[in-house]
Amino acid sequence: MAKFPGSGLLKGLGVTFKELVTPAVTVQYPHVKEAPPTRARGVIALKEENCTVCMLCARECPDWCIYIEGHNDKAPPRREGGKPRTVNKLDRFDIDYALCMYCGICVEVCPFDALFWSPEFEYSEVRIADLLHDKDKLGEWMEGVPEPPPLEVGAQKGKK
Amino acid sequence: MSSVLNPLLGVDLGFGWLAAIKILAVYAVVPVGALLYVYVFLFKMVSHMQSRLGPMEAGPHGVLQAPVELLKFLQKEDIFPARADRRVFALAPFVVFMSTFLLFVIIPAGPRLVAEDLDTGVFFALAVSSLSVIGILMAGWASANKYSVTGGLRAAGQLIAYELPMVLAVVGVVMQAGTMSLQGIVHAQADGAIFGVDVIGNPYILTQFLGFLIFAIAAQAELTQTPFDMPVAESELVAGYLTEYSGVRFLLFFMAEFASAFAFAAIGAVLYFGGWYVPGVEGLAADILGPVVMLTKVMILGFIIFWVRFTLPRFREDQLQMFAWKYLIPLSLVNILATGIFKVAF
């Protein structure tokens, strides 16, 4: 390879010039939005009717950012004339997103499929206290929860 | 400029009025040139080179971003470090700015459009441009910051090393043109001929190519642009002599940097690319077309300055000195010798 002094510099200049004439890869964020992947951990959504107040998520959370309160309630019996059932009613389900590490352990340990990941990410707040989402707000996130994506070839279906 | 203004206004302006108008015009050119360079090169060209878009929100394609930045800097607090030498610290940006401002005085933008056509134009330009190093040293020393002192001293060493090859490179042009006046050099290029073919005159880039290369490298060093940006070196000295500056004083430094890039591109265009000369156009048409042609050349040279700036890594201080003294100065002496021989032979 014939080399003259400065050929390396010219090669570098060529690289940047080539980039100058190719279009940019960035998008103008508030106007154009890139869709995050379906598994993206954006925000945790709560399906309230599935929750049994078992407290598993609150206990497994590595930084204890889930606050749950509940009480026992009497529900009408399943069969005519039977005894009234005892069910756990959810009073409070708060997730403090100022503390959350987005590890996904709560979603994984939930035995009744009450928690889901939604790829929504636009919920920044001016006040840090507003990052505490209560159960109504967590319920609203359910809208954005996608279907789990199909798996790659060779994956085994069924239980994990 | 008087030959343009007097017929235009129909009155014979006195020396005082004329001087005032000239000063105002030159003052206006400095920020306009700087903003133009900042927007076109620092904001847009570099962004596209780095695969992004740059400012897009303020005005179409972000054209208003540069003036907005200017306003932003004007609003910021003017901070003095506790142990700074306050008077020197306050004065330093003005010294740098003055050197840039004086550069614009002698740059011709058209046959009659020049603030002052000095007989020793080239000499004046080179002398005035090295004034800025005093301001930089003042800034570095007065900041009471170790990084700033190092930056200031580096700037001083660098400018001394690169002033010499630049002067010697320009000597070739001066010898060929036979004059030191910038207008004279433009006329000499316009009247010249390449091997008897007199179509585009004789831009000295053709005969003084080596000289132009040396001039370009030395100008890059004089402007402290990468690969010679050790005085500011963000990754080493944080920002060198600029570290402690904020608000309007930083703005002055910043504007001086880009305005002197503009000025040096203009001087380069005059010395090596024929300046405002448009082949076959004379009289009033040249007065109108001249500045346009001149601006085009200045933008092309500016493109090269910033293209290099944002592509290459920087030298080390000792390598820079070695490069100047061992290669550039001998080469420029050879260039003078060759020019002299050709001048005598032809």
Add this chain to the structure above:
Amino acid sequence: MTTVTEWQKEAYIAGQAADARVNVELETDGMTLNIGPQHPATHGTLRVVVRLDGEQVVWADPACGYMHRGYEKLLEVRKYPQITTLVNRLDWLGSFANEVPFILAAERLMDVEAPPRAQWIRTVLFEMARIANLTLFLGDMGVQLGAVTPVFYAFRDREYVLNLIEAATGGRFHPNYDRIGGLKDDLPKGWIDECKSTMQRVRNFCDEMEDLLLGNEIFNSRTRGIGVIPKHVALDYGLSGANVRASGVDWDIRRDEPSPLAWKDVEWKVWTHPDGDSFARYWVRLQETREATSIVEQLLDGLPAGPIMAKVPRIIKVPAGEAWVHTENPLGEMGYYIVSKGDLGPFRVKVRTPSFNNISILPWLLRGVYVPDVITILASLYFILGDIDR
């Protein structure tokens, strides 16, 4: 290939030592310069105290601990499944690679082995974490030397790798994808094809870096012969990873030690460079990035079918015992020593991170160099602050 001969290396080192000695003996009034904790060249909050004589370093001392987060103690009060999400945050650029040795150590204690498909996917993501980490180094080295553009290309192409990691694991930076006995989830459909095209993109990026920096005369003059670490010194200071391979030590844990991960099943090469200078370290990392793309492609071609989770109890209790597992992470040798007393969480975890050992050579290496070379050397040693301070 070598450009710095043995006698040149020795002359360089002797010169450094002599300069330092002279400066101390003459007692010139030096200047003490604090590089950091907030300095653009320290990638975070490393503080290097250097005594200068003019622009020459007479004495240097790295002061770390500005980002100490107490991870070893934190791990003692967490359960095993919670720990992976914490150790992600050690080396935050190649975070997937941090959780793998921990999980392997826990699996060794529990005597379970993840199924082959899980091991292969782990290896794929491990190498992608390496790419995500090293591409940033390849660009960042340019910034430290004054060329601002390469780092934008690095961020541009790294983004595709991170997108893939996010598509598979759900987390861009903190995947938390490994479980004891396997993985959280299988790969989503279409991931393999996308991954292959991204690997091609990363190789193009490597070519671009070769044109932009490696062949550049200024880059060469700034890095060749700067910060030379001879072989025996590198070993004495306990360097690892590309730093030691750039000094000519042919040592790579991926190849040299038995591991359940899938490196043994693919063809690849350990790159070494005899020079031991900053250029060699850059060159070795560039080649490693290329090698990693080829490892990923080969692994994806031969990905075995099957389950991704072994049979493990629902509540994980690790039997009493001790285990040490180390792997070749992007920055060097990373290992976990777990002491378990049979509880839900470990009794004690010792984390061996590569950067902490790598910067221990700084006082030796920085003696007698110029201030700009300090930056070159800091950049070429390549440390992550979270990895130093833990």
